[in-house]
Amino acid sequence: MRKTIVPGGVMLLLSLVISIGSVTFLGPCVHDDGSVGACWWAGRALLGLGCLLAVISALVLLSPRARFGAYLSGLAVCALGALTPGTLIALCRMSSMRCRAVMQPAMILLFAAAGLTSLTGALLCAKEERKGKE
Amino acid sequence: MKLIADNISKTFFRDTASSNYFYAVSPLSLELSPGTVTVLMGRSGSGKTTLLNLLSGLLEPTEGKVFLDDTDLYSLNDGELSRLRNEKIGVIPQARSVVDTLTVMENILLPAALYGKPEAAEEVRQWMDTFEIAHLAGAMPRELSGGELRRVAIIRAIVQHPVFLFADEPTGDLDDENTEKVLSALRACAHEQHMAVLIVTHENDAVKYADRLLKMEKGQLSPKTN
Amino acid sequence: MKMLPLSVKNLTRKPGRTAALTLLTAFLALSVFGGSVVVLSLRAGLQSLEARLGADIILVPSEAQSKVSFQNMFLQGTTGAFYMDSSVQEKAMEVPGVEKVAPQTFLASLKADCCSIKIQVIGIDPARDFTVQPWIARSLTGELGDMDVAVGCKVEAEIGEIIRIYEQRCKVVARLEATGTGLDTAVYCNMNTMNTLLAAAEAKGISHKIASGDDSVISAVYVKVKDGVDIDRVNSALTGHLRKVTAVRTRSMITGVSDSLAGISRTVTVMIVVIWVLALIILLLVYLMIVRERAREFAVLRLVGASRSMLSRMALLESALCGLTGGIAGVALAAIGIFSFSALIESSLGLPYLTPAFSTMLALAAGAVLLSAAVSALASAFAARRLSRVNPGTALREGN
Numbered sequence: 001m002r003k004t005i006v007p008g009g010v011m012l013l014l015s016l017v018i019s020i021g022s023v024t025f026l027g028p029c030v031h032d033d034g035s036v037g038a039c040w041w042a043g044r045a046l047l048g049l050g051c052l053l054a055v056i057s058a059l060v061l062l063s064p065r066a067r068f069g070a071y072l073s074g075l076a077v078c079a080l081g082a083l084t085p086g087t088l089i090a091l092c093r094m095s096s097m098r099c100r101a102v103m104q105p106a107m108i109l110l111f112a113a114a115g116l117t118s119l120t121g122a123l124l125c126a127k128e129e130r131k132g133k134e
Numbered sequence: 135m136k137l138i139a140d141n142i143s144k145t146f147f148r149d150t151a152s153s154n155y156f157y158a159v160s161p162l163s164l165e166l167s168p169g170t171v172t173v174l175m176g177r178s179g180s181g182k183t184t185l186l187n188l189l190s191g192l193l194e195p196t197e198g199k200v201f202l203d204d205t206d207l208y209s210l211n212d213g214e215l216s217r218l219r220n221e222k223i224g225v226i227p228q229a230r231s232v233v234d235t236l237t238v239m240e241n242i243l244l245p246a247a248l249y250g251k252p253e254a255a256e257e258v259r260q261w262m263d264t265f266e267i268a269h270l271a272g273a274m275p276r277e278l279s280g281g282e283l284r285r286v287a288i289i290r291a292i293v294q295h296p297v298f299l300f301a302d303e304p305t306g307d308l309d310d311e312n313t314e315k316v317l318s319a320l321r322a323c324a325h326e327q328h329m330a331v332l333i334v335t336h337e338n339d340a341v342k343y344a345d346r347l348l349k350m351e352k353g354q355l356s357p358k359t360n
Numbered sequence: 361m362k363m364l365p366l367s368v369k370n371l372t373r374k375p376g377r378t379a380a381l382t383l384l385t386a387f388l389a390l391s392v393f394g395g396s397v398v399v400l401s402l403r404a405g406l407q408s409l410e411a412r413l414g415a416d417i418i419l420v421p422s423e424a425q426s427k428v429s430f431q432n433m434f435l436q437g438t439t440g441a442f443y444m445d446s447s448v449q450e451k452a453m454e455v456p457g458v459e460k461v462a463p464q465t466f467l468a469s470l471k472a473d474c475c476s477i478k479i480q481v482i483g484i485d486p487a488r489d490f491t492v493q494p495w496i497a498r499s500l501t502g503e504l505g506d507m508d509v510a511v512g513c514k515v516e517a518e519i520g521e522i523i524r525i526y527e528q529r530c531k532v533v534a535r536l537e538a539t540g541t542g543l544d545t546a547v548y549c550n551m552n553t554m555n556t557l558l559a560a561a562e563a564k565g566i567s568h569k570i571a572s573g574d575d576s577v578i579s580a581v582y583v584k585v586k587d588g589v590d591i592d593r594v595n596s597a598l599t600g601h602l603r604k605v606t607a608v609r610t611r612s613m614i615t616g617v618s619d620s621l622a623g624i625s626r627t628v629t630v631m632i633v634v635i636w637v638l639a640l641i642i643l644l645l646v647y648l649m650i651v652r653e654r655a656r657e658f659a660v661l662r663l664v665g666a667s668r669s670m671l672s673r674m675a676l677l678e679s680a681l682c683g684l685t686g687g688i689a690g691v692a693l694a695a696i697g698i699f700s701f702s703a704l705i706e707s708s709l710g711l712p713y714l715t716p717a718f719s720t721m722l723a724l725a726a727g728a729v730l731l732s733a734a735v736s737a738l739a740s741a742f743a744a745r746r747l748s749r750v751n752p753g754t755a756l757r758e759g760n
Binding site: 183184187192193212213216217219220221225227228229230231232233234235236240244245247248249274290294 | 366369370373374656657659660661662663664665666667668669670751752753756
């Protein structure tokens, strides 16, 4: 059983990095005049998705019955998260801007890592269930 | 084919800084012929294991030679000696002797796998049935008890089909029933498969399986009289 | 004997040990590949800068903030706008040794709707320009017409799109190849378009008029010196001949960048050497520790007839496989990091940065992987020799 929990712990860690990062060191561009661009909203969306992923991770850790489903949900959230910056929500047009140079690659990599972790967790749960039936 | 030990001895230095050495095996000669079971008994530290290692090509004697037919074992280079041991000599050591990263079946088939020989999987299964470890074929060594591991080492040596089979305390971890099975199997190897079997043991029960009894005391070999 | 299956089993069934060794070699490959890519990218950027500058001397108004600021326009794409009378071009041609001149005019936008920051607009005379025009010509067939713009590769605007600069509608007709310099963040137009934009800027309260009140302004003049003529002599002559104008030797800009590059290159090399020495020592120690742990295993193999050369081969194969796997993982991680964050790396370094060609990267990657595998095998050589010489009689003694 411990094996199926470990990916959940990793997911929780990654989701916290995503959530905190999206409003701090991995966040979007800051405008001098106080206005916000599309990338700011992308950052907010990533914050939301990060928090959602954290809740799903908590579910994985706390509820053995919901574990498999939670991993699958996590996978879907990660796919959404990876597509958010730049594909679903536009970013600044200059590739040297912070949203493109830092936020976009970092968030894609973090969600990809979390997605792989979810997939691993789901596969481990499925394997354990097959063993249990045998 | 005969194994002849000609006036072999083995000395070890107690203290490398001085010339203070002792004879683990005093100069002796011995002949092993196929089709016979030789049982060697003696107290702890009498040199039995050292003698076994000298005869099986694992330890070069300080003096004397070991001949397998006309071949001086220790004149061969490492590759030739290793191949010869794989083909002609089987050893069941006293200590645990399995590779931890291989399954039980893989451990048993290891000698054949080393030189790309055909694997006698069916024969292996029969022996595993005999020794009641057939259900452990896919298990890893860490899952087995000491007695089970010993039976693995015994089967590995037997299915090598050696000409000379050396067993050092083969029944050490075994209960009475398995002890009898092992000793019977070793006798069958000698009488039916024409191997020369040398058993080093403390077990008095082994005496009834012997064609020849020997005693070792303080590195010296003599026939055992009772 | 096929040692490969046995080696693979030894590696896969001891995941902790294998992971530790693989991680070490991954670190080696990551440092070599990552460091080499950064250094090569900087060198490619420098070569690109040299090609883009094109001219021997650049004339700018003395009021231009500083040479460093002007240099940063090329290196980092910081915006700048300074002006002088357009007659500077003709006066420059009067100086002996000058082969040709070409003007450019700079304007910093408030912000175009493509970007939330200022962008640099550069006006050129397509008929006379010999620095930017050849580069534009590679991406644009035909001329740069009125109200047409060519954008640098870092400006995210599609061909055919209309962008607004000072409320003026400009059509994107070309996206230019990467140069790795600050020029990648600029927008290029002809002089007519620039004059329209200058007028629009004027209407927004951003004055470009110089003290004389003359409307005909330029920002810089690129000067090509005749072959065989001493550039420093021409530079001095231009400085003496032209009032309120500074002559900048492009060689000095490039030398400055080149010195910075050499410094970074040295630092990266030292870091790689330190990492490799440390990792090699750790690998050697780990393999020596493994000797103790695996003596019994190798004794069993000797017992059943494995020769010393078989065992050496097996040990070396295992370490080479670890090295190969670690090498591939290290290169992959470095590649993901460098390419994902290339914009960040570029802006942090503040130097021209141009990623090398794919074939070069592939060769670097292959080299890093093979080097890791070789070093891993070398580090295990001593341990392999010791293990192959283990005596089964001693190693398998009860209690050992």
